Amino acid sequence: MPHELPKAYDPSAIEARWAEYWVKEGLFEVPSSKIPTLGKTGQGWGTPVFCMQLPPPNVTGRLHMGHMLNHTQMDIMARWHRMRGFVTEWLPGTDHAGIATQMMVERQLASEGKQRRQMGREAFVERVWEWKRHYGGAIVEQMKRIGDTVDWSREYFTMDENLSRAVREVFVRLYEEGLIYRGKYIVNWCPGCLTAISDLEVVHEETPGKLYEIKYPVIGSNEFITVATTRPETMLGDTAVAVNPRDARYAHLHGKRVMLPLMEREIPIILDELAQPEFGTGAVKVTPAHDPNDFQAGLRHNLPQIDIMDETAHMNQNAGAYAGLDRFAARERVVADLRERGLLAAVKDYVVPVGKCDRSKDIVEPRLSTQWFMAMTKEGRNGEPSLAARGREVVARGEVRFTPENYKTIYLHWMENIHDWCISRQLWWGHRIPAWYCAAHQHITVARETPAKCATCGSTDLTQESDVLDTWFSSGLLPFTSLGWPEKTRDQEIFYPSTLLITAYEILFFWVARMIMFGCHFMRDHKQDAAIKQASGFADRGDDSVPFREVYIHALVRDAERQKMSKTKGNVIDPIEIIGKYGTDATRFTLAAMASPGTDIAFNPARTEGYRAFANKIWNAARFIFMNMDRGPRNTPTLGNSGQGWGTPETLEDRWILSRFHRTARELNEALESYRFDEAAHRVYTFFWGDFCDWYIELSKLRLNAREPEVALAALAILTHVFDGALRMLSPFMPFITEELWHALYGGKPELKSIALAAFPEHDDALISESLETEMSVLQDLIVSVRQMRHDLKIEPKVSVPIRVFADDAVRRLIEGNREAVERLANVSGITFVDSELSKVASARHTARFDVVVEYEKKVDTAAERARLEKDLAKMETELANARRQLANEQFLAKAPEKVVEGLRRRAGELAVLIEKAQTALQALA
C-alpha cells in the first residue's frame, strides 16, 4: 500500500525534489557549534575528519563535462566518508575570475553601446558586482541540482570582504618579507586583454612562419653582418648586434659598429653567448625591449631599451616612419623596405613557436613594463627555503601525495624550473593591489588598509596602485582563507590541512602548486590535532602546514570520438542535456565507471543509456520487494542505521548472497580507498545486477511463495536487508534513486532523514566464504548447462523437462538440497540421479563436478552437437598439452609456488577426465 512505485523509473520525477530537500534540510552542513574546542585536555577529538576544497568554479561558468566528472568524484568521496562516520566538510565557493568576468561584462556593455573607460572604474566595478549578483549563481544552482553534498553554510566568494582582507594580509606580509617586489621587466603582454599575464597563461603553438636574414652594413667598411630573425619588425628597436666571442668568422668585427637599416641608427656589435654560432648566421640582433633574452643581454651590456610599440601592439613614435602601424602590418612594410634596399639576404621557411593568450588567443607580445612579481626561488631573510623549494620538498617527501603517481614527477620538474610569478593585472575587476604612491616622489607604501600618509616622506597625497592581482593569487590562498585565516579559528584547527583535493590536470600549476606554496608558507606553524590526525588516517604524515594531504588528478573528458571538446568544434556534450535524457544518477555512474587512471574519458552516451537501464533495474528490484512486503504480514524487520535486525541466514542462497555482499563491500571500500572509481562502480554494478537480481531474487521467489508465512517472512527479511545494504553501497554513486527508495522503504521514520546519513557497509570477514561461493557456482553451472541443452534442443521455454545427473556424493547432496531451485531456474520437472557417467548419451553436458542430460524425445542436432564437442575438445587438448609440458618441467616444479603447481595439477586431472568424456560422446554420436 505505501509502496506505490511506477513501473518504469523516471529520474525527472524525483531528482529535483531530493536536490531541494538536501539543501533545505542543511544535511551536509557542519555548523561551528558542533565542532568541539580542542586542546585543553590534550585529549583531542578522536573523530575522523574528511575535508575537501572545491575547485571554485568561475562566476561566469556553466557546468561542463569536466565539472561533472570532477564533482561526481568529489561527491562520491564526500558521501562515502560521511557514511563511514567522518565529519565531512566540503567547502564550496565561487571565483571572481578576473579577466573572464571583466570581458563578459564589457561585452554586455558593448551591446549597450557603452565602454568601460567612459564609465570609470568605480561605476564599472559596481556594474560587475551587479552582474555577479544576477548571473553569478548559475553554476551554484547546477551544483545543487546534481546533488553535490557541499556545506552551503560555509559558501564563499573570493571577493568577499573577509577573503579580500586575507588577500591584503598575505600581500603585505610577503612584501615585507621581500618576496613580493615591483620592477620593470619583460612580461607577457596580451594586446587584446590589455594586461600582463603570467607564463602559465601563455599557450605555445608551433606555427609555420619565416626566418628572415637581414644585412646590417658595418660602419667603416663595405661589409655587412647578416642577422636572422623571425620578427623583423622588432629591428626598429634594435640597440646592438651580438656575435659569439668564440666565433672566428666575426673576430675581425669585434668592436665595430653597424648602421641599423631603416632607422639609420648606429649600434654596436657586442660579444655575447646569446649568439650561438650554429644557429642561422651566428649573428643576432638585440632588441632589449621586445625579447626576454635580449633584455638580459641588454642588461649585461648596458644597452638602451627602445620600446617601439604601444599597449595595443601598434608601432609608436620610436618606430619612426612606421608609427601607427599594427605589428603585422609593420612587419610587411619593414620586409618590403628592406627588400627594396637590397638588405634582405634570405627568407626561409621556419616553424615559429608562437605564444598566444590563453583567454583571448591574441599573440602575446613580450613587453617591457613595470609589474609586481612574487619571488619563487628567493630564500627568506633568515635563510628559510624559498617558496618553490618548500613547495617542492613536501611533495618530494610525500607529505602531499599525488594520484596517479606520475604527476609527482611532473610537479617536481615544474617546481625545479619555476620563474618568478607576475601577479599584477591591468584590470579593474579583482583584488586591487594594496600599494599606494605618493604624488611627490612615487614612494611605495604597502598597507593592509588605506594609509593616511606616505610611509617614506609623509606626504598625504597618495594614489592607490591601479592594478589588481592575478585571480590565482586569491584562489591559491583558499585552503586557509576559506577557514577564517588570518584569525586562528576552530575551523582551521579541525579542517586544516584538508584531506583530499580532486582536480583537473590543467590547473595543477595554476592552482595546486600555488596552494602548496602559500599553504606551506603561511601555515608553517600549524599543527593538526594529533587525535584527529590519527583517526583520519594520517598519523604517518609529518608536515601539517600543507594545504591538503592527497591530490587526485582526474581525467579529461572527451567526446565519443576521443576529440577534445571545444565550442569551435561544436562537439561539446552538455551534461545538463545528458542528465535530462538519462538522469543524474546514470550520468554520474557513467563518469565514475569510466574513470580509470591514466586515460582520458571518451564520453559515450550509449554507456549512460546502459546505466539508466541499471537504475531502472534497481527501481524494479525495489518494486518486487515492496510488492512482497505489501502482500505479506506488515511486520517487516527494522533496519536502517543499525545494520542489525534481519533474520538468521539459513539457506545456501542466503549465506551465499551475504558472502557476496560482504566481499563486495570489502572490494568496494578498497577500490575507493585507492580512488579506483571505475572499479568501485563495476563491483557494485555486478553485485547488484549479476548476483542479487539474476540469482538471489530469482531464488528467493521459491520461499516468498511458500505456504508457511514464517518461511516467506524470513526470506523477505534477508532479501530486504541485502537490498538495504546494496542501496547504501550505491548511494554515493547514485544518490537520487537510492534516496527515493530508502524513503520508500523506511518512509516516515524521522530518525532516518537520508540515506546519505546512514552507515556505509563494512565487510565482515566471517561471512565471506570461498567454499560457499564454490558450492553455489556448482548449482549455477548445473542450471546454465541445462538451459544450454534446452536451447540447443529447441525445447519450448514453457515446457518442463526432467533431467538425469551423475555426480559424486557431495555434489549430489548439494543438488538434492537445492532441488527446487534447480527445477525453478532451469524449468526442470524432476531430477534423477544415476550411478554411471553420461558421456555416451548424445547431447549430455560434462563438467568436472557432474554430468547432466535432459530427458527429451526431440531429435538431437548431431552435426551441431559434434561441432560443439570438437571445438571444446580441441581447446581442452591444447590446454592439457600445455599443462602437461609445464608439469614435466622440473624447473617449474622447483620454482613455481606450491599453489600454482597444485592448481595446474588439479586442472590437468579435470581436463583428462573431460577430454575422455568428450571423446566417448563423439564416438556415441558417430
Place this chain on the structure above:
RNA sequence: GGGCGGUUAGCUCAGCUGGUUAGAGCGCCUCCCUUACAAGGAGGAGGCCGCAGGUUCGAGUCCUGCACCGCCCACCA
C-alpha cells in the same frame, strides 16, 4: 629541444605486486512479453593482447628497440 601516456573483442575500456581457462558494457546472432523489470530474461558468436627481440620454469603484465596515435612543458634568433 625535454618529458609523459596510449596501442587488448566490431566500438569504448578493465586486467592491481608476472602464475592455472584474458574480462565488462555497448553492438551482433538465436529464443522468450515467464506473475520486479522488453530500459527486461535465457543462450551464443567474437581476441597470435601494435611489431621485433630479450629476461624468466612461466610474459597481456618486466626490459630493449621499432611503428603508429595523443598530451604536456620550453625566454634561444
